[in-house]
Amino acid sequence: MMPATSPPRWQRRADARPQELLDAALAEFIERGYVATRLDTVARRAGVAKATLYRYYANKFELFKAVVRSAVVAEIDELAANPAKAASAREELAALLSAFFQRIVNSPLSGIPKLVIGEAGNFPEIARFYHDEVIDRARALVLAALRRGIASGEFRAIDADYGFRIAVAPLLLAIIWKHSFQACEPQPLDFDRYLAAHLDLLLGGLTAPSAEAA
Amino acid sequence: MMPATSPPRWQRRADARPQELLDAALAEFIERGYVATRLDTVARRAGVAKATLYRYYANKFELFKAVVRSAVVAEIDELAANPAKAASAREELAALLSAFFQRIVNSPLSGIPKLVIGEAGNFPEIARFYHDEVIDRARALVLAALRRGIASGEFRAIDADYGFRIAVAPLLLAIIWKHSFQACEPQPLDFDRYLAAHLDLLLGGLTAPSAEAA
């Protein structure tokens, strides 16, 4: 009988662990939100014990920040780095909102904004972090498109900052709907038609002559 | 020495308790959300012990439903009962969204939709309840205004159900902003200007001629 050398109970993989933990945590945060995500589950999903997770991330919030940076912030930065330079401001704005829609709203990643929307009220640090790292970046992109259109006379001279919020509001609503109320309705929302309807109305409103009375 | 009859340690006030508990619970839910609201705190705020609360409401969810019905649903029903019959569909829609804005978004009551947005994902029963009791009611009102305008030719023939969502999305965003991100920005959002900007764009978009090319 060979006393078969029992395989090691675990391996040292210090360089692979951080990313594996990040992947596991992203999936869990998306599925369950911030509070409901159990660090023990995240660790097991990554194939390690909870105490091991703490060797790489100091606490839950640090883990969360790392996840958001590696997933959402990276996505937006990529968008910002490859600007779809369109002929008109209309097209640029439409392309931008479409990109946000396809890459975030209509993807599993939407779980992150959903989580933030829900829990930012109870965790001011999360709100501040997300505001500074994500919202500000996204806003810069939208504001640029709006200002371009206003400067060129393509759009009416609205307050761009308010325009930004009104332009992205339907994206937020789509996220909320998808994650919280989808199951309450017989037929699901058609995301493409929804986006098209929004762009149609928004661009119509932006272009309409200022003084139109009833 | 008169052995002064010590005042009763507590009083029986079976008819006043339910409303007092509702008031306390509304305030707590608004301040802290669903999960973070402690039933012990609610009870103490109403001047009773936690076990007393359970004599009137079977559990946390039942208490929550009672709160929403007595506060939010009542508000919407009142709105529905006194329809501001305006001359045009434009005015009707504007009046309706303004009313929602003033009575809910720009009032402490906004804490309730905020809470639902945040926690509906983790509590399907809350989502279902809010969808059936609140969203459906609100949607009926907005849809009526939209359909009226479409029927009269005042609005373009968009899909009213999508229009509903796009019309209310900025209200939701305002709620989220107010509760979660207000503190992250130097100057606060001017709610009145924000609403005006939204109505301006929305009505502009709804009225614009269908085929306007760049």
Added chain:
DNA sequence: ACTATAAGTGACCCATTGGTCACTTATTCG
């Protein structure tokens, strides 16, 4: 080989809170 050490772990602590229950007491009614 063998040792230094970084990587990994199980068991534990502690605070938290929805919900329950046996008990006390204010009030009402005959």
Added chain:
DNA sequence: CGAATAAGTGACCAATGGGTCACTTATAGT
């Protein structure tokens, strides 16, 4: 006045989960 009973209560339970710590063990360097 004195039950009967509904209103009210404090003390408790069980489950939960973030975070810690003393300990074990894989592995690289010599």
